[in-house]
Amino acid sequence: MNKFAVFSGFLGAGKTTTMMALTQYYSAHYGKAAMISNDLGTGVTLADHKLAQLSGCRASQITGECICFCHDVLTTRLAEYYAQGCELVLSDIPGFGVGALEHVYHGLAENYPGQFDLAPFTVLIEPRNAALLQAGRADEMGVILDAQLREADLIVLNKCDLLDQDTCGGALAWLRQHYPQASVLAVSAKTGEGLDALSLALREGQASLQHPDIDYEAEDLQGAMGRLSEYYLQYRAIVCCNNFDGNAYLRDLAQAIQYAAGEGGFEFPHLKLLAWGPEGDFAKADILGVNRPVEMPRCFENPCVDLAVILNTSAVCPDEALDRLLGEAVKQVSDRYQLELTIFKKDHFGLGEENDEGESDEKADS
Numbered sequence: 556m557n558k559f560a561v562f563s564g565f566l567g568a569g570k571t572t573t574m575m576a577l578t579q580y581y582s583a584h585y586g587k588a589a590m591i592s593n594d595l596g597t598g599v600t601l602a603d604h605k606l607a608q609l610s611g612c613r614a615s616q617i618t619g620e621c622i623c624f625c626h627d628v629l630t631t632r633l634a635e636y637y638a639q640g641c642e643l644v645l646s647d648i649p650g651f652g653v654g655a656l657e658h659v660y661h662g663l664a665e666n667y668p669g670q671f672d673l674a675p676f677t678v679l680i681e682p683r684n685a686a687l688l689q690a691g692r693a694d695e696m697g698v699i700l701d702a703q704l705r706e707a708d709l710i711v712l713n714k715c716d717l718l719d720q721d722t723c724g725g726a727l728a729w730l731r732q733h734y735p736q737a738s739v740l741a742v743s744a745k746t747g748e749g750l751d752a753l754s755l756a757l758r759e760g761q762a763s764l765q766h767p768d769i770d771y772e773a774e775d776l777q778g779a780m781g782r783l784s785e786y787y788l789q790y791r792a793i794v795c796c797n798n799f800d801g802n803a804y805l806r807d808l809a810q811a812i813q814y815a816a817g818e819g820g821f822e823f824p825h826l827k828l829l830a831w832g833p834e835g836d837f838a839k840a841d842i843l844g845v846n847r848p849v850e851m852p853r854c855f856e857n858p859c860v861d862l863a864v865i866l867n868t869s870a871v872c873p874d875e876a877l878d879r880l881l882g883e884a885v886k887q888v889s890d891r892y893q894l895e896l897t898i899f900k901k902d903h904f905g906l907g908e909e910n911d912e913g914e915s916d917e918k919a920d921s
């Protein structure tokens with residue numbers, strides 16, 4: 556079995572966390588599984604990929620290009636995993652993921668007939684966005700969420716640990732009614748609930764290779780994408796004071812960024828801050844919107860004196876303003892903690908046509 560599944564879904568829906576949990580669950584109960592983190596930054600280590608590695612997952616990354624447009628890289632990587640005995644390989648998709656059904660699934664089916672066993676095209680949604688969509692209050696994001704869900708063969712309502720049974724049942728029923736082409740199930744990547752059902756759905760199910768009636772060139776869809784900017788930063792921080800608290804540093808930095816974003820009228824659907832020490836201890840902070848509390852899904856267990864840090868985000872903010880905002884926040888908070896910084900890599904660019912000048916700054920290997 557050479558199964559391949561794309562995990563699409565909105566920023567912060569939990570694609571990476573679910574791919575990590577599923578890769579481990581599937582490998583323990585069914586057969587070898589692996590995951591690929593895919594994003595647009597060039598020559599960088601992705602926070603998502605490093606997180607998967609630090610968590611012990613069989614994982615790799617494809618950077619600098621969406622898997623929609625680099626089938627040679629994708630199929631070579633898949634072939635390597637299958638040669639190693641993997642039965643299931645998962646990959647996410649950069650940005651909003653809309654269009655991946657056409658570009659990845661139909662592309663593979665047409666250009667590599669019979670070579671890949673395509674699992675149901677999987678779209679994750681988190682309860683908050685499902686509720687906004689259900690209430691008709693998702694605004695511009697609603698267009699994106701709706702297009703994502705219409706591409707799905709399998710809709711996964713993730714983070715069901717945050718819902719009581721009735722609310723979860725109501726959200727599942729609404730999704731089933733509005734997206735009848737898809738199977739719908741609930742999981743919690745955090746607690747492991749639903750991972751067996753998801754494993755079986757991918758193992759036994761097949762992609763429908765449907766052609767949903769979506770206007771991919773629609774102004775609202777393209778407009779939303781065009782307002783996004785991507786930012787990738789990798790640095791090393793050497794600790795100078797004795798009582799350094801790495802968890803407090805990450806939380807303060809995330810909150811400083813969140814505050815500055817709010818002041819500037821920008822939105823950060825997802826910003827990831829991952830830090831790790833030489834012994835493999837690691838911590839992560841997430842911004843999932845300027846008005847939501849900063850999440851710390853993982854904290855350092857031990858004191859640290861030497862940190863590697865990756866900051867990645869897709870933000871609704873012009874490229875230059877984003878570079879300034881993040882540069883200032885990193886400097887100010889790091890100075891407050893008396894950290895000596897060495898920037899290794901930086902890549903940032905806007906996704907809109909008028910905003911795609913970007914800058915790549917590669918100073919040394921990570």
Ligand SMILES: Nc1nc2c(ncn2[C@@H]2O[C@H](COP(=O)(O)OP(=O)(O)OP(=O)(O)O)[C@@H](O)[C@H]2O)c(=O)[nH]1
Nearest residue numbers: 566567568569570571572714743744745825841852
């Ligand atoms: N409570 C809860 N939180 C979760 C769950 N899955 C993911 N999260 C949290 O949601 C946040 C976003 O998760 P990610 O897996 O990084 O989301 P993503 O879809 O990969 O995000 P992008 O890479 O930005 O597209 C993180 O803080 C996770 O810890 C879950 O099942 N329950």
Ligand SMILES: [Mg+2]
Nearest residue numbers: 570571603647
């Ligand atoms: Mg991710």
